[in-house]
Amino acid sequence: MTDTTNATTTTTGRILIVEDEKALALGLRDALAHSGHEVEICHDGLTALEQLAKADYDLMVLDLMLPGKSGLDVLRELRDRDSDVRVLILTALADEESLLMGFQLGADDYVAKPFSARELVARIEAQFRRRQMDRSPPKQLDLAEGITVDLSRLEVHRDGEIVALTPREGDILEYLIRNHERVVTREDLLLHVWHYQNANVETRTVDIHIVGLRRKVEPDPAKPSLIQTVRGRGYRWHS
Template sequence: MTHILVVEDEPSLCQLLVNNLGFEGYSVEAVGDGLPALAAQAAHPADLIVLDLMLPQLDGFAVLRALRERRDEVPVLLLTARGEEADRVQGLSLGADDYLVKPFSVLELMARVKAILRRTRPVDRPPLLRSGPFRFDLPRLEARREERALDLTPREFRLLEILITHAGRTHSRKELLQLAWEADARPTARTVDVHIANLRRKLGEDQGASWIATVGGEGYRWVAPVEIQPV
């Protein structure tokens, strides 16, 4: 299993990253400062480090410098509140693979993580998922009904991904908000309802079939069996 080390001292953001990376199937370890990060990497080497630059004691630049000095070539994605070009250049020159400036979209962060891992740890393409008349290609963000591509927004696809990869499990509105929206967004439970309604319409539920069930007025569940089909 791909192991990711998150180095972030802001508790709410750290938990958001841990939740979303864990949802994607990664093994995640989180620490809040530079020295614990170096210790964690030495004890259990990660396949990728998500590294905040602004840490309380040993900052991200120092962590990155220490990693490269000890010849640890682990890929590093920098998170920074700094927008200055000099900081970005310094991070990349020290050996970072990519960076994101806060505030950022969780969807974008996940895309950056996957892109870095594809470059550094090439693996076979994941299988397709099928459910009823639908086919889902998660790496390509593609969903089809029969042979017709569904015109989904990134947010709708993210919600769909959460539901189909945990078919039969009820996700509360709060959980969907945490998994599908970025930390600095201010969505409400009603926002989830609106997106689910749009998703249902695009799936064709207005034609009689029901794929997403509302459970007890509290959350949503994908009701059809999901099968893995190797490519």
Template structure:
């Protein structure tokens, strides 16, 4: 199960509880603590479900939902609120929310609602990125060019392919087995050590501090995760 969920919730304790609950079921979870950040993340279209609190700093969940739908974002949205008035539920649903859950809620009910939405909404297929920027790095995969601080970075074809694969699956843990299958296509001479070496080369070329990477993270015993 590789569905990606964005949780927009400003209560740290509840955010941690829900994140742990979803990750224990195998979901990939990103979080945001305020409305504007939630809107920016959800607007990327990278998620299968957005769990959106109504009462948020900076921008209400209602406004986030409204703007997402106005921008054409069709990601499934579950709204959370401490308000139990029927009018609040109606407002959220009219703005384009797919489901509504009042606080406090039973964790099993939230899971059931997420699973129900995922059954109804086809899983998003992420289109490979052609261009991407993170930190002081910009990559144009169509042209096969990468720049850091405006200066060109020399990269081998396999390094570019690995970087693009990690970026395409940003926020998701990518196993070495998956990289062997999809980047190296199970070439007999390639081992997991080869992957580790290529990742080290990417960090050396792109990270400001390769020993403490900001973007390409090691997930011990599994593989790597790109975050930006």
């Protein structure tokens, strides 16, 4: 790694760095944290798989040459679990076959060592932009029991009536749907929907808005099936 970056980004996420060179891993963590990402580190393949099993990540930066399980072994097992976390490979290998195998196993991009922190951050942010485009919900949602949502008009059609969504409710719904494969915390919603600078605040705003949204989109608001509560963590969209 040859330089650092002062660039800012609006596409941030939770990243796991899997790199056995500790100084390099720390440098990557600092560069990515400076760009607004939440970053964790592990130094071997087995620990990486354990971390991926118990926590949600948006992207993994994965070195191919790891002690114990190789990066390719980690990637193979990850995809066998049907995980769709994005993977950016780090490699010092000139061996084209290893890179081809990585892409065949489901890697999304790679960076060859040595590389600059600026290049790595730019490639990660490109992955997040693609993910965001992939997740963008359709403007017309067909839900259970004939309920439809028109996000462009902020309208819910149910039981022959039209129920208006507030702009905030529309933003919450879009954020939940875009992030449907993971648990969305209250802090996530405060930061990305309410745009708080700091989510360390005592407020029931999120819970109150979720209750109101459920009344409009859930077939049975008393037994929500679309906006599910994950106890102690937050909410998950399920349709």
